Amino acid sequence: MKAARNYRYGPPDVVRVADIPRPEPKAGQVLVRVHAAAVTAGDARLRAARYPAGFAPFARLAFGVFRPRRTVLGNSFAGVVEAVGSAVTRLRPGDRVCGQLGARMGAHAEYVPVAAEKVAVVPDEVSDDDAAGVLFGGTTALYFLRDKGRLTAGQTVLVNGASGAVGTNAVQLARHFGATVTGVTSGANAALVTELGAEHVVDHTRDDVTRLAERYDVVLDTVGNLSIEAGRRLLTPSGRLLLAVGSLGDTVRARGNVAAGVAPERRADYEFLLGLVASGELTVVVDRVYDLADAAAAHARVDTGHKVGNVLLHP
Known part of the structure; x- marks a missing residue:
């Protein structure tokens, strides 16, 4: 089979x-013929060994000191079950599924084996591109807003980085939970962020987010440019700061009204998000789609820092 590799x-x-x-x-596994896979900021970081401040020594030990241990990247995927292991009863060949592979990676290939219990069945109303695209940003946004932020109806939310893979999902999920959303993005993406549900948009090219006068019940940073001190200044007295991207120092110091870390990969969350996509309540924003042969171009697009929503590969 063909796979995109970096040695x-x-x-x-x-x-x-x-x-x-x-x-x-x-x-206990199924073999999935991959129809779509996301190329994320996480893939780009692993490819370039470019990690948030403080994480590099630990990441190098985990993923390879001098060269990558995982030569085929790609975490989020969607496709069709090609074959099932002898212990699998829930799925059968031909089923449309999606899932995530964790640190093992490997989705930037024509086929990938994955534990059957970790994949979700894709509803007929959801395309392969949408299924692959919603997982990374959707699970991250869901984990921070619902589980860590304990977001409830009537609260106010600031999403820093509202046009990225995590941000586009966060704006919509916050609205789904009944919050009033302010999105921070560039002026070029203001219309999109408004269409997704933000009632207010801050153009970061004109206004310094750290100097906003408004205070919010939840602040979600999907970019990594808000320190704990700066983020806390944007909170209401009972507000919570959520760092989806942060330095090692900020991650270690995240306590009290600050939460950081990595979102878990749970089938129940995939199914929740797929249900919202199927019902039309959640729009998966796709920036560009590339053939597997153009995987390097897909990485280059992610590296620009200007992608809107998701970059996808078709193996």
Whole structure:
């Protein structure tokens, strides 16, 4: 099978398409023929060994000190079950599924094996692109807003980075939960963020978010440019600061009304998000779609920092 691989750390052009053996599913796994896979900021960080401040030594130990241990990147995927392991009863060949692969990665390939219990069945109303696109940003936004922020109807939310993969989902989920949303983005993306449900938009190219006079019940930083001190100044007395991206120092100091960390990968969350997409309550924003042969171009697009929503690959 073909897969996008990077044998060394570096810029997008280190990603090359190569032929590798097709895997076989183990007893509790399914083999998925990948139809769509997301290329995320996380993939770009791993490819370039470019991590948030303080994380580099630990990430290098986990993913490879001198060269990548995981040469095929890609976490979020959607596709069709090609084969099932001997212990799998919930799924069968031909089922449309989606899921995430965690630190193991491997979705930027034609086929990927994955534990059957970790994939969700994709509703007929949801396309492969939308299923693959909603997972990374959607699960992150859901985890921080619902689980860490304990967001309730009537509260006010500031989403810093409202036009990215996490931000576009966060704006819509916050509205779904009954909050009033302010989105921070560039002026070029203001109309999109408003269409997704933000009642107010702050153009970060003109206004310094740290100097806003308004105070919010929840502040979600999806970019990584808000320190704990700056973020807390934007909160109401009972507000919560949520750092979806942060330095090691901020992550260690995240306590009290500050939460940080990595969103868990849970099938129940996939199913919740897929239900919202199927009903039309959640729009998956897709920036560009690339063939697997153009995986390096997909990484280059992510590296610009200007993608809107999701970048996808079609293996």
